[in-house]
Amino acid sequence: MLRWIVFIAIYFMMGYYSLQAIKTASRFPWVYFAFMALSLLVLGNFVYQFTFGINDGRVLSRPRSYAFGFLIAMMTFQIITIIFLFSEDIFRLISGGIQRVFGSSSEFSLPARRRFLSIMAMGIAAVPFGALLYGMYRGKYNFQVLSYDLEFEDLPDAFHNYQITQISDLHSGSFDNRKKIEYAVNLINEQQSDVILFTGDMVNNVALEMEPWKALFSTLNAKDGKFSILGNHDYGDYVKWETTALQKQNLDDLKGIQAEMGFDLLLNDHRYLQKGKDKLALVGVENWGRGGFKKAGDLNKAVSGIHENDFKILMSHDPSHWEDVVIHHDYHYHLTLSGHTHGMQFGIEIPGWVKWSPVKWRYKYWAGIYEELGQYINVNRGFGFLGYPGRVGIWPEISVIRLKKKGMA
Known part of the structure; x- marks a missing residue:
């Protein structure tokens, strides 16, 4: 009081x-x-x-x-x-x-x-x-497709020009305009990427928030499938549950919804994407975040069975994981895909001139592509919104990343 x-x-x-x-x-x-x-x-x-x-x-x-x-x-x-x-x-x-x-x-x-x-x-x-x-x-539904070409010397030849669409931080519990979300889903499919990767926070609090949108997001389509990981909001930690059993059931329900939508949920696990004799390793960890966020991610477990020299794409929701653990890990992670920051949903971006948001004072890597020690990360600005129900200057993002082999046309 x-x-x-x-x-x-x-x-x-x-x-x-x-x-x-x-x-x-x-x-x-x-x-x-x-x-x-x-x-x-x-x-x-x-x-x-x-x-x-x-x-x-x-x-x-x-x-x-x-x-x-x-x-x-x-x-x-x-x-x-x-x-x-x-x-x-x-x-x-x-x-x-x-x-x-x-x-x-x-x-x-x-x-x-x-x-x-x-x-x-x-x-x-x-x-x-x-x-x-x-x-x-209007700003919260001003969807932007941001495209990046990334070159690697050791990319398997068959994956030259391989295209990834990354989406992150749906926060479906905040959606309030179905036509705008339908437009965004169609926009994702229009990219005709080889694979769609979702990097966490499907809901704000509870699995039920995704039920009205399940059929729509089931229409997302990519030749090599759809893969996902969990973000900090997906665990239901921000709800006052009567029992821990109810919270566990909520998480199980969300996992079930993702399966119904055709997403292969990676829980400290990996899959191989194969093209002929060439392959790349897709690794997905549970949420690992600095500053009080859940640390369920186990990178060593996720890469158990992967060869050190495999070309690796890591899905990890919180970019602080990349900074604190991934960059200096024994294995080399060619590309990490994260979200979480939303770019704070507020800032100023003029490509080639200005890129600023108050969130930079919390996260060193907060939006877009960064490179450290020959390893890349893309921090997606997020699809949805949370807290402040809008976006100013930092618009909702659909990332399209094209992998290229250096020296190949």
Whole structure:
């Protein structure tokens, strides 16, 4: 209760401070009242969803996710406005003090706020506010196909120009537009890749979230099949289960759903993809993550029976596994496919110029292709969304990777 009181008090103070900019910029009272009403509506919805709203044991249900998203948008507007107002208030205090000491009047008074500065503050604050709303409305389904060509000296000849489609982090419990998801599934099939690899987090919390989408994702098709691994959300660890047996049953249900959809789920295991006499090893580990995430991945178990010199593709949900374990493992992993970070669903990307997201402060390898010690990783930005119910600048991704043998045309 104390946390709620502190949070609400801070929110009201921020709202009051932001209101000063609106009063300075506009002479129409209805504008003030509209801002206050919107602020109260956003706060009220957030408090309701996280206290009296439907609670099915999940950390972040869809209504809570949207309540959180609207709150983030509103507070972003407030914070940016406050930065401008606070800077001006420092100037006003200094000016008032100088006027009091050196001026002709003995009374202390603050200069009036400058209208143009309040208008500028609101204009700048409106940009991320609008972007966050756009991200919730359309950005989350702005699917991008990102293609990469990777060359290897020891790629088996028969796998030259072999094409992989990687998808990751469906988070099907967040889907709310079937037509958009149908479009994305068709887009995956249009790539006509040799194999489809899914790198974890099929659901947010429970296996039932995938039931409405099972038939649709069953239509995914690739000549050499579909393979998958588990992500941290797939284990049901973020649900308050009545018994451990129920949690285990949930995981078994999800494994069954994946099998029904035609995915070969690799649980610390491997398969060989064969073309004539040539083959490559496809390795899949369970989730292994740094910083409190489940460490069920067992790389040594997964490669038991694989020859050290085999060409290897590793599926591992969390890129911290690549950084902490895979790069320096005794075996050489030519290509690792991960997801997990979502690129934080927020950032700025201009190919060839800018690639930035706050998630880079948590994960060194957070989106796209990286190379270390002659080994590559692709960190997929994710198909779905979680938490903030949108995407801004970091769009949902379908990765298409073409393997090439160096020296072959």
